[in-house]
Amino acid sequence: EVQLLESGGGLVQPGGSLRLSCAASGFTFSNYAMSWVRQAPGKGLEWVSTISDSGGRTYDADSVKGRFTISRDNSKNTLYLQMNSLRVEDTAVYYCAKMTDYWGQGTLVTVSS
Amino acid sequence: QAGLTQPPSVSKGLRQTATLTCTGNSNNVGNQGAAWLQQHQGHPPKLLSNRNNNRPSGISERLSASRSGNTASLTITGLQPEDEADYYCSAWDSSLSGWVFGGGTKLTVL
Numbered sequence: 001e002v003q004l005l006e007s008g009g010g011l012v013q014p015g016g017s018l019r020l021s022c023a024a025s026g027f028t029f030s031n032y033a034m035s036w037v038r039q040a041p042g043k044g045l046e047w048v049s050t051i052s053d054s055g056g057r058t059y060d061a062d063s064v065k066g067r068f069t070i071s072r073d074n075s076k077n078t079l080y081l082q083m084n085s086l087r088v089e090d091t092a093v094y095y096c097a098k099m100t101d102y103w104g105q106g107t108l109v110t111v112s113s
Numbered sequence: 114q115a116g117l118t119q120p121p122s123v124s125k126g127l128r129q130t131a132t133l134t135c136t137g138n139s140n141n142v143g144n145q146g147a148a149w150l151q152q153h154q155g156h157p158p159k160l161l162s163n164r165n166n167n168r169p170s171g172i173s174e175r176l177s178a179s180r181s182g183n184t185a186s187l188t189i190t191g192l193q194p195e196d197e198a199d200y201y202c203s204a205w206d207s208s209l210s211g212w213v214f215g216g217g218t219k220l221t222v223l
Contacts, residue, residue, distance in 0.1 A: 045214045103160075
């Protein structure tokens with residue numbers, strides 16, 4: 001059974017940093033690109049970042065470019081999202097996804113003073 | 114980043130048929146196909162149909178997906194109360210090098 005378990009969310013002040021993790025199991029993690037997708041309260045889904053299977057290529061939405069960094073450790077079957085210079089508008093539930101097949105339960109990031 | 118276009122809401126009666134649409138362009142839906150996701154309040158999205166219009170195991174045969182040009186469609190027959198949810202389409206955009214989503218359609222079963 002495929003499982004994606006996010007962690008690392010929480011409350012952070014504007015300008016602060018947070019690192020999200022996603023532990024994957026039930027499939028050969030190193031064979032697949034992985035993504036982060038977020039959903040602001042009451043809003044739709046927004047793609048954030050994608051990383052290739054090897055980690056050699058990354059793709060970011062314009063809204064997070066230069067502030068967020070996606071990475072992975074295939075030896076640990078874990079996906080990461082380093083979020084810096086956080087803004088109030090980054091407040092959302094962040095989902096780890098093997099697009100579009102499997103999704104984690106999400107972790108809530110709240111950016112507020 | 115430009116997204117896909119979905120009607121904000123659709124309302125249909127119990128046991129009726131609903132068709133949801135998703136319009137993109139030749140860089141995303143027209144070229145890559147679109148996946149359909151269902152999301153109930155407070156839950157993560159769930160795949161209903163992949164970009165090749167195939168249903169994953171366990172997804173009801175009442176659902177079927179198709180595409181014509183730059184528009185993808187999801188048809189749900191024999192509507193049930195549990196079909197009431199938000200529905201999103203998604204596609205890889207080869208021009209943007211990123212995933213794009215529709216704004217979502219809220220399906221109400223009357």
